[in-house]
Amino acid sequence: MAGTGKSTISRTIARELAGKKRLAASFFFTRGKKDVSHSRMFFTTIAAQLAISLPVLRTSISDAIDNNAHIFQKGPREQWNQLILNPLRGAPTQSIQLVVVIDALDECDSMQDIQLILQLLEEAKDLDTIRIKIFLTSRPEIPIFDGFRQLSGEAYEDFILHNIPLDTVNADISTFFLQKLSPLKAKHGLGTPWPDELIIEQLAERAAGLFIYAATTLRFIQDGIDGPEEPLALVLSATKSSLSATEHLDGIYTTLLQHSVLGKRGYQECAGRFRQVVGSIVVMFNTMPARNLAQLLRIPFKMVSSTLDSLRSVLNVPDNESQPVLLFHLSFRDFLQDSERCSDSRFQISEKERHASLFRKCMSHISQLQENICDLWGPGVLITEVPSDTIQKSLPPHVQYACRYWLDHWRLGNPEEEDIKTIRQFLEQHFLHWLEGLSLIGEVSNGAQMIMALEEILSVSCNAY
Numbered sequence: 242m243a244g245t246g247k248s249t250i251s252r253t254i255a256r257e258l259a260g261k262k263r264l265a266a267s268f269f270f271t272r273g274k275k276d277v278s279h280s281r282m283f284f285t286t287i288a289a290q291l292a293i294s295l296p297v298l299r300t301s302i303s304d305a306i307d308n309n310a311h312i313f314q315k316g317p318r319e320q321w322n323q324l325i326l327n328p329l330r331g332a333p334t335q336s337i338q339l340v341v342v343i344d345a346l347d348e349c350d351s352m353q354d355i356q357l358i359l360q361l362l363e364e365a366k367d368l369d370t371i372r373i374k375i376f377l378t379s380r381p382e383i384p385i386f387d388g389f390r391q392l393s394g395e396a397y398e399d400f401i402l403h404n405i406p407l408d409t410v411n412a413d414i415s416t417f418f419l420q421k422l423s424p425l426k427a428k429h430g431l432g433t434p435w436p437d438e439l440i441i442e443q444l445a446e447r448a449a450g451l452f453i454y455a456a457t458t459l460r461f462i463q464d465g466i467d468g469p470e471e472p473l474a475l476v477l478s479a480t481k482s483s484l485s486a487t488e489h490l491d492g493i494y495t496t497l498l499q500h501s502v503l504g505k506r507g508y509q510e511c512a513g514r515f516r517q518v519v520g521s522i523v524v525m526f527n528t529m530p531a532r533n534l535a536q537l538l539r540i541p542f543k544m545v546s547s548t549l550d551s552l553r554s555v556l557n558v559p560d561n562e563s564q565p566v567l568l569f570h571l572s573f574r575d576f577l578q579d580s581e582r583c584s585d586s587r588f589q590i591s592e593k594e595r596h597a598s599l600f601r602k603c604m605s606h607i608s609q610l611q612e613n614i615c616d617l618w619g620p621g622v623l624i625t626e627v628p629s630d631t632i633q634k635s636l637p638p639h640v641q642y643a644c645r646y647w648l649d650h651w652r653l654g655n656p657e658e659e660d661i662k663t664i665r666q667f668l669e670q671h672f673l674h675w676l677e678g679l680s681l682i683g684e685v686s687n688g689a690q691m692i693m694a695l696e697e698i699l700s701v702s703c704n705a706y
Contacts, residue, residue: 254376255342265339265373266290272348272571274528280317280354287341288324294339295371301328314686317354321361329371338372346379348571350526356388363396380571403450410450417452418444421459422469429468436473443477447493449486453570454493460554460569461497475500490572491582494555498588501551512587518548520590521599522556523574524653526646528565529638531558537602537639597654601663603647606640608667610674615681624680632681644678648691652698665699 258264266287271277292299305323306312312323343362349355365373379385381401389397418441426435436444448454458476465472479496502515521538522528531549535542549558549566557567568574576582577590615627615635636644651660667675679688 254340255344258340258342263337263339265294265341267342267344269344270346270348272350274565274567278348278526279350280358283349283358284317284320284324285313288320288328291325291328295332295335297332297335298328301331317357318361321364326361326364329365329368329373332370334370335372338374341373341375343375343377346377347382347385352384355384356391359388359392363392366396405450407450411445411448414448414450414452414455415441415445417455418459422462425463425469429470431468431470440473440477447476447489449484449489451486451490453572454486454490457490457497457554457569458493461493461501464554472500487582491576491584494573494576495583495585495588497552497554499585501554502548502588514544514548515588516590516595517598518545519552519556519577520595522566522568523577523590524592524595525599525642526649527642528567529642530562530564531566532562533638533642534566536637537599537606537642539602539605593653593655595654596650597656597660600647600650600654600660603643603650604663604667606643607647607675607678608671610640610644610671610678612674612677614674614677624683627681636678636681640678641682644675644682645684645687648694652694661699664695668695 255264255267267290268283268286269277276282288302292302302324305328309315309323312320315323346355346358349358362375362377365375381403389399419436422436422441425431426433444455444458448458461476462469462472475496476493479492484492498515502511517538517540518534521534529537531545532542535545538545549556552558555569555573557569559566577588578592580586580589583589615631617627651664654660676685676688679685
C-alpha cells in the first residue's frame, strides 16, 4: 500500500511495465468520475485488457460472455470468476510474469466492495499456468487495513511511503523545487541566485515529505500575477517549520484560498461563491465541465469560470471547455470538509448542506422533463436507433446528472418535510418522463435501484412527517 503520491507512482510503474510488455491490465479509481468511482466496471475492464495483453485468453473470455449474456450486470464475484479467474486457470503456461496495476483503491465509493475486491484478488496467488502480480495503491484508511488483515500473510507484501526516511524524501523535493522554480528567474528577471539554497531548504522543510504540498506550492508560486516573489513570501510566512506535515498542508491551502479567493478585497460574497461552486465539485458524484456545472447550479457561467480561474493551484481547470473540472488531490476535499483543519470558516464546506442544495437544483431540472423529450418518430424505437447528438441536445450533461443522482443527494443531505413533498409531487407528475430520460442515457438499471430505495424512503416518511 502507498500513501500520498500513490497515483504518480502507480502511473509511472504502469508506463514502465507497458514499455516492457509486462502490464497485463490497469484500473485507476477516481472519486467523482462516473465510471471509475465504483466497482461496477472494475472486473469487466480488467478482463477486456487481459484479452488484449494475453491473446491466449481471448477465446475463453469471449465464451464466458457468450454463455452469460448478462454477465455485465452480475456482481463482482461472478464477474471475477467467469471473466478472469476461470480463463486464467484454463490458459496454457506462460513464461513471463505479468502485473496488474490498481491505483487508489480507497477512492472506490463502497467500502464493502473494496474488501470484496481484495478477497477476490487474493485468489490469483494460486494460479499455476500464469503468474500474475498485483500492484495496488491506496491511502492507509481503516477499511483498507481491515481488508488486508483478512488476507493470508503470504498473499501480499505492503510498503508504506511514509516509512521512507524523511531526509531521502526531502532531498527529492528539494530537487523538484530547484528544477521547477529556476526557469522563473529568467522569465521574471530575478536576481542571481534565485531561488537560493535557503529558499529551497525552507520549502522542503515545510513540505515535510508531502509531494502534494510541493506540487500545490509550486503551482501557487507559478501563478503569481505579478511574479513569483509575492506568493513565495506568503508561503514562507504561512507556517512555521516545526509544524506537522498535515499542518503545513493545511497552512498552504488556507494561504492559497485567502489570497486567491478573497484577494485584498475580502468580500464575503467571494467566499459564498466559493462554497457554492467548489463545494459542489467536492461532493458531486461525477465530474463535469464548468459550463455544465453553471447550468446545474443555475448561476452565470462567468461567475463559475472566475471562481475556478482563481483556484488553478488546487483545481485542474482545462482550457478545453468540454473537459471536466477536477481536484488535483483529494486532500483538498478532506481539508475543506474538516472544520478543525480548515480554520477559516469562510471556506468550510458542509457536506450535508451542499448535498441538500444539489438535490434541490437537480429537482428543478428534472421537474421540467416532458413526454417524448427527444421527439422520437414513433413508439417502440430502440435506444440504439436514437442518435447520440439528439440525446445530448434534449438531455444535456447537467440534466443527465440530475436524473441519475438527485436521490443520492437527497439521502446524503439535510432532508426537510418540504423536500418530501417536492419528491411526491415530482413522482406524480414526471415519474414516466424521468424513466424515459434514464432509458435514453442508459441508466435504467440504476433507476430500478432508485425506485426500490424510494419505496422504502417514502413509506418511512409517512410516519416521520
